[in-house]
Amino acid sequence: MAGPRIHHFVSCLDGASRLLSIRLLLLGPFSSSFDIEMPRWVPGSYLIREPLAHVRDISADGASISRKAENAYRLRPNADSEEILISYDLLCPDLTVRTNHLDNTHLHLVPTFTWFMPSKGWNAGSECTVTLSMPDDWSAATQLHTYPIKTPNHVDWKGSNVVSWAPPTIDELYDGVIEADACPNHSRMMSGVMHHLRIWDAGGQVVEDEAVERILDSMDKLVAEFVALFGPLPYEEYWTILFLTGGARGGLEHLRSQTSMVPRKALWPHQDDAWRDLVSLLSHEYLHVWNVKRLRPKEFVEYDLSKESRTDLLWWFEGGTSWLGDIICLKSGVWSEKDWRKDLERKMKRFLAGDGNRHQSLTTSSHEAWIHLYRPHPYSRESTISYYLEGEMVMMCIDAELRKRSKGESGLETLFAMLWKRHGLDSPVLEELGIRHADIRKGLTSMVGGKRLGIMLDSLTKQKIKPNLEAAMKIFGLSFEATEKGKEKQAWLGLRLSQKNGLNVVGLQHDSCVRNILMPDDELISVDGIRLRNSSELRDALAGKAGTEVEIMISRHNSIQQFKVVAAAQQEAKVKLVGKGNKLWKTMLESAQDS
Template sequence: KPNEVMLERFIHDIKNISAEHHALFGPLDEPYHTILHLTDGGRGGLEHTNSQTSMVPRTSLQPGHVEDYRDLVSLFSHEYVHQWNVKRLRPKLFLDYDLQREVNTDLLWWFEGATSWIGDIMCLRSGAWSAEDYFADMKRKLKRHHTRSGSSCQALCEASHEAWIHLYRSHAYSRETQISYYLEGELTMFALDAELRKRSKGENGVCDLMKALYDKHNIHVEDPSKRGVQYNDIRKALTSLTGGRRLGSFLDDITKEAGNLDLSRAFSIFGLDYKPSDEPKRKQGTESVVWEQFAQGWLGVHVRSQGNKLKVTSHMQHSPVRDQLQVGDEIVAVDAIRVTNAEQLKSTLKGKVGSTARIMFARNSVMHDAVLDVALEPNYPTVSTSNGNRLWKSTIRSRQVDSA
């Protein structure tokens, strides 16, 4: 059963989030219903025209589970955006579905990625999220972005188009060759928002782009030929906004080509710190102690415990053991110490940076033994809680006063 105080808090927060959405898009006439399924751990949401069914861990509505509650609020806001961006503003090809065949679109980066971007910004604008909440969530997303190498291989439009084929039929090397149009789409919209606000002096952002597209191309506009969008409609709407006139080629580069997302520039435009964290410290204890003795060693693999077995599920970017360990290998022991979960693996690698470790592993039930280099766990750039500059403040400023 949900905690009554947490449930009241959730009701209060979603009222404020809804008001923030209405301040941007205008209210809809139909009543809206939210159905929550509280689970042991599963999470996911499904949008409908005037409702959402969202599945969240029951801990989301229990005291002390800060991250779970943060995710619950984010999920609600994401599905709420879909009233406008998906259910009423759609890809043109989705206006009249042909249910006898696959109907592809190159625009899922917009319909899911931009939805994720605006959904979380609404959490911040409404006060349901604090600045600390927003940046904690952004740190998590940046870690996922940096440890997957697919962004150098696949463009957003391609990832969108191939969702039918690849997204729900993952393989051993999906993390290295594919991207999530949710995650990368959101980060790309962050970068687009920064460029647009810089050129418009804070007047316009991605939320204004979505509003312009909705007003002109939603499924209820009088002219049937205007209903639904294609890529060029998004591009044209962008270049028609104040500040967007020269951003058409920028949009092409970040959605149609791989590896062109410059997050460092985007964070800089907003006056936000984006750099490697202060951890791991270069030294611990006295000045004479060599810091590598305490640093976390790294093999650059994702692992999963299955039963009492620890198996490699994928390689991270810049993995030093890519040529030695394969996806599906079972890591049995490190320097003769048995390992059965990720924490044990991390523990056995601590203090071995710059040296080697003898790894015993099983491949197709055949035992192997190899001496592998242990690298320093990468210290990828991340973001810290910050007030940002006036452009960032224009992004997170509540619109409710404007619409009053």
């Protein structure tokens, strides 16, 4: 039979119920029993999820259906069945960039946690169609290509606003996120290619036109800078789906689209930190077009979405993307140099507060993402590192050394382009697809000035070493100093606190003076008899008490307890970058569009 034999249908007409109505039509012939399976993780987010937890009332016409595994059902076709129709409802309550979310204002459909695909026993190829029925005033924003011919129409289907797509491969099916809502499309040609922006506000707030223009202008500059680095864009159309929230944040990359989510205040006037973060996020997810979606670790050239898949290279794919994404912000002019320095200050505070480098290397941090970064606990930062943050810091160190040794001729950004051209999904040589550590090393040592940097790369990524940012910035004629220089030393407990129901301990720094006294979930009640309700009251209560004994009252499991401890002095964290920078530093600021 010509054409796809697997057709996915979804209706979001009843958004208020939070339930999607789903049909899956399989066209025979069928020779025997076979399984259908839903993925358990989504590329870019290393956590096993249980998508069937949200599946309700699954049934099949033309076959019997029974549960086979955590994420799979077994179908036994009836004798002479020519087609099988599977029906189920799917609850979509979670608003994140990697989960299904449905209400009466929008649908964010994440295919990995929506669609079953045949896994064992029936080979119908990977061609399929996806059809969405949505309210009349909605339209869809998706990277999927529309399906020009009618899908089988004998499925009992409602609605007059129906659109179909035809993902050519399973990879494309599962990568094809769909946002459907009544929000307008903002489209603009950027570097000769159409880019669409769809903004949905989770609370229904109106997005001002100036804010939209500001985002489009920034994206335009970013795209031009990426083109200058990587060459012509590897797609014909790109979609940015942006969610605005009261506080939640996240981003997830796809082949020709991204879903990003930021607090809506990022679009308000004078919210410099939030705006800077939004632009950085857009740039980061956009860079994944090359570094993750097309250039992948060898292990991810073909994803196995049924179980954990590990790579040692997330420091390159996430840390590297964070580093270069922000460098592109700087070079393209969407960030000023002041923005870059300000953001480095924020990163340095986190970097200096952790002690994980003594316990974990970047390759281990990458390999163990599934059990560490995605499952943090109150003591995580004292024994683990983040391949995002520490990965980015390592990139900065290697880049500085490369610029020094090449006298400004080479920068690490060129290595990203080189690896993508050589090992990206569009590479003509099959064996070259995907990279290992050795490929990064080979690329680096082949660069002008990079000949002897292989050992530095190996030790900073494979050994338990804290990268030396001071030395790296010194190469650029820059140095760090304390932000609050000369201030009287404040007493310091080294706690991370939450203020939801009282002032509660959520984490303790490794060098905290109460590391072995307080516990996560303890509620701080008072210091030296002064009642505490929030962090600023704690700061006031500790003022001038560095080096003296203080009495802390807490509630632990509703039992009042008291401790005496000598309060430590707040250390002056050197996080503020100072100095004008030398000639090498100027090469960092230059746009590649000028050369």
